Amino acid sequence: MSAVVDEHDHHADDHHDHGPAKGLLRWVITTNHKDIGTLYLLFALAMFFVGGAMAMVIRAELFEPGLQFVDPAFFNSMTTMHALVMVFGAVMPAFVGLANWQIPLMIGAADMALPRMNNMSFWMLVAGVLLLASTLFMEGGAPNGGWTLYPPLVLQPITVGKALPFAIFSVHLLGISSIMGAINIIATIFNMRAPSMKMMDMPLFVWTWLITAFLLIAVMPVFAGAVTMLLTDKFFHTSFFNAAGGGDPVLYEHIFWFFGHPEVYIMILPTFGVASTIIPVFARKPLFGYASMVWATGSIAFLSFIVWAHHMFTVGLPLAGELYFMYATMIIAVPTGVKVFNWTATMWKGAMTFETPMLFSIAFVVLFTMGGFTGLMMSIAPADFQYHDTYFIVAHFHYTLVPASVFILMAAGYFWLPKWTGHMYNEKIGQLHFWISVVSVNVLFFPQHFLGLAGMPRRIPDYAVQFADWNMISSVGGFIFGASQLLFLYIVIDTIRGGTGEKVSDEVWEDAAKHSLEWTLPSPLPYHTWTTPPSVVPTEHVLDSH
Amino acid sequence: MSTNTAYYIPHKANWPVIGTAGLVTMLAGFANYLNGSSIGPALMVIGLLIFITMLIGWFTLQATESETGMYNHEVGISYRHGMMWFIFSEIVFFAVFFGTLWYTRNLSVHWLSEGATKELLWPSFEAAWPTNGPGKVGGNFEPMGAWGLPFLNTLILLTSGVTCTWAHHGLLAKNRDQLIKGLIATVALGFLFVAFQAFEYHEAYTEMGLTLGSGVYGSTFFMLTGFHGFHVCVGAIILSVVLFRSVKGHFKPENHFAFEAAAWYWHFVDVVWLGLFIFVYLL
DSSP states (O other): OOEEEOOSOSSSOOOOOOSOOSSTHHHHHBOOHHHHHHHHHHHHHHHHHHHHHHHHHHHHHTTSSSOOSSOHHHHHHHHHHHHHIIIIIIIHHHHHHHHHHHHHHHHTOSSOSSHHHHHHHHHHHHHHHHHHHHGGGSTTOSOOSTTTTOTTGGGSHHHHTTOHHHHHHHHHHHHHHHHHHHHHHHHHHHHSSOTTOOGGGSOHHHHHHHHHHHHHHHHHHHHHHHHHHHHHHHHSOOOTTOGGGTOOHHHHHHHHHHHHHHHHHHHHHHHHHHHHHHHHHHHTSOOTTHHHHHHHHHHHHHHTTSOGGGGOGGGOOOHHHHHHHHHHHHHTHHHHHHHHHHHHHHHTTOOOOOOHHHHHHHHHHHHHHHHHHHHHHHHSHHHHHHHTTBHHHHHHHHHHIIIIIIHHHHHHHHHHHHHHHSBOOOHHHHHHHHHHHHHHHHHHHHHHHHHHHTTOBSSOSOOOGGGHHHHHHHHHHHHHHHHHHHHHHHHHHHHHTTTTSOBOOSSOSTTGGGTOGGGGSOSSOOSSOOSSOOSSOOOGGGGGGO | OOSOOSEEEOSBOSHHHHHHHHHHHHHHHHHHHHTTOTTHHHHHHHHHHHHHHHHHHHHHHHHHHHHTTOOOHHHHHHHHHHHHHHHHHHHHHHHHHHHHHHHIIIIIHHHHTSHHIIIIIOTTOOOOSSOOTTTTTTOOOOOOOSTTHHHHHHHHHHHHHHHHHHHHHHHHTTOHHHHHHHHHHHHHHHHHHHHHHHHHHHHIIIIIOOOTTSHHHHHHHHHHHHHHHHHHHHHHHHHHHHHHHHHTTOOBTTBOHHHHHHHHHHHHHHHHHHHHIIIIIIO
């Protein structure tokens, strides 16, 4: 199947330039998957710094006991908004950006299947984040009842002010954006693959995104439904979460986490996909256990729907529920373990080199495993009564998000930017960025395990003096980690503007073209690629499943 | 069959950003209205107008492109994927409210009438359905029966599913007359359903004391039937567009994605209603 890109405007002047349109409007009305991918990635990077600035406020306030910089309500706004901005503004859009750039390149498609909708899903994202950000400037401030928006807390006037309806509509817009993006990815993967590429030939990044897209379509409407009921409970006298009217606030928690647990896998499955793409290239070996990686991804996605109440062990579930959700949660360690062992086996006896993308990927394997282990600890229901709502959980999910998802996003940037731009990044500064990040991220989050086990609750601006030392260390790590990300910003800008000046080859990385299709295209990538699909697809990555 | 053999990729799109602007204006207006700000309603109207403009513009563009043969078979497959997964997301959205109804009726209302809740908070509350809770939120009300208007509405929607399929057969058999008549009947039945439901709501509010604020029964009743009614309106509008295009001579037996999408959506709305009739009205 070939593709035709409509280059003329149905007007008299039939000019045939095959590049992008001129001027800033190009970015507003573009339907090109590379342009939209760039928009997503730059937006996510900007939000990474906005959310990061909020984290800096949090760590500054927690640097020592007592209240020093901000008042408690604003502090709570910061924890709420930091989470929402990072999850919905930074990590998810960054992976959608990667999907936009990479999926058509990797499957030999000319573009995404539904290019106009692709444009709309990006602008819906911007609209949603703007609506959310606007609450920062409102009377009563941004929402400060936590990113989970639990009733009845979030329905109290003091925790919402005027922000609640804006936050809720923002969730609706972000949901529409995610669903449109996911539908596009599914249609693209099923309908736009090069004819010679079978499903079990697809790179793992494509597989993980396909499965993630199903998760998105299945759970974003659930979140939309939950917040819609919050809205009607607050403004239209309904009693969904009001016990006096026969409702139940715990119901909100069930619905929220039925969305929320798949949601955390929405952020981690594409992470797995990128790691499975990068590690074989620098180990110079095919990925170990391709088919088992695909099945493990599917299993994790399935399990994500039946474990939600492990977020609610202390809410008063029936004993049978506690036991079921405990055991079901533990099962997730099996497919996840398959993945970790596969990455390790891929590196085993490989001819490894340690460029920046590989360094970040190896750190991901190690540090994500740590986050996985603390997850196992918390899956034990009786033990979770001690960990619940303490800094232990904060440490746990930050290990699975920062040195896992965010590190892999960095790795993806270093890995693909040379391909996209045709310029090489500065390896020395890249490695400096890696080493500062990997040390400081542990200084930042590791002590939070100790704080949590000692009983420090999360979401508080002040704490007992016995927690002072580790908080100070954590804050120092936080400031260094935050500052070191400016290096990444510098590298991205520098690489786009020419980098080291070295002309990169089409493959960029040694023998990369054996692993995936994008490396067979010229560097930098032309504006339109694969208008005629490739006749042969690389199968290095699936060697031992064939 | 379309004249193109290649997959059509537009190189620019003006409508998405306009539609987004309309939607966000509308929602910002609604949020302002809920906060009691006087600017709210005006913003909502402006946003709605922008959104409607987008719908007309975008649909016209797509219809023109389709009729001039710019879409090949694969483009049609992409659109079908799009519609199918959109409807799936809608099913999940309704599942949330059905799940809420199930959880409330079978679990949480019972929990309110046993154990510490009963001893300490509401000793006289007995679990039952329908209920407006131990606090009798919203005052006395009469629950909605199944065999009056709701049953009539069930027949109306089922019939409209049949007329829709009849229209489809007309389209496939190149019988334009049957296509148009079938669509007119479907759209008319759709709006008749909405009219009856509006009447039912009026009864509930004025005669039965049943409102959105009637505890959790009123909440689930109006949330489920209300969102469904909204979807019937949307489906009827989509079918009206398809009717309009049919009158203009659009669609061929081998190329009529818009008709198929509208029909799928209509059947989805139909099936949701059957669920509502059983779980909200009947049981």
